[in-house]
Amino acid sequence: MAGSTAIPTRREPTPEEFVAMQQSSEFQELRSTFRGFTFPMMIASLVWYLLYVLVATFASDAMARPFLGLNVGLWLGLLQFITTFAITWFYVKWANKNIEPRAAHIREVMEG
Template sequence: MNAPATPRERRQPTAQEFREMQTSPQFVELKKTYRNFTFPMSIAFFVWYLVYVFTATYAPDFMAQPVFGSVNVGVVFGLAQFITTFVITWIYIKYANKNIEPRAAAIREQMEG
């Protein structure tokens, strides 16, 4: 009977190797790529959330305006919050798979491979 195949052993990098990698150009570029997406998107979503909260707090008459049937602007804004959360997540996954994961995998391979 054949023995099951074992996964390739990965080398455990030393603390010094991790410190050196943190200052390497490829790691700095990875951090920059990550931040170029996450910071602007986080700020945009936070501002959108604050618009929702402040509008609900300071313009309740506007939020109570009917859109159709018993659905009002507040309900539409609330649903839009959920929708934008899922859309941002989907956009981030696409962005990360294209721009972040290949760079992270290359660094991981260099460190552990």
């Protein structure tokens, strides 16, 4: 057909190639970089969430105090959402810079 664009064909890597790539230093570095960011961020967000639950459970009087037109508990609840979105935004920016280029290179090597 005139004017149609050809879809590039990709090679399907063999199971042995997947295992070899998984054991390569390039993949191990990518995995280490990913884990170095995500694990601490996950732990921090879980601690923040558990702190919120514990304060709500054991310091309900403090959570009920008025603050800027709402009570402290509502403000902390809103902060839970805000920090979740902030962490997601920060991760996307970080991953686009630190993970995606490396993953794209590995994909290119694997698929040809």
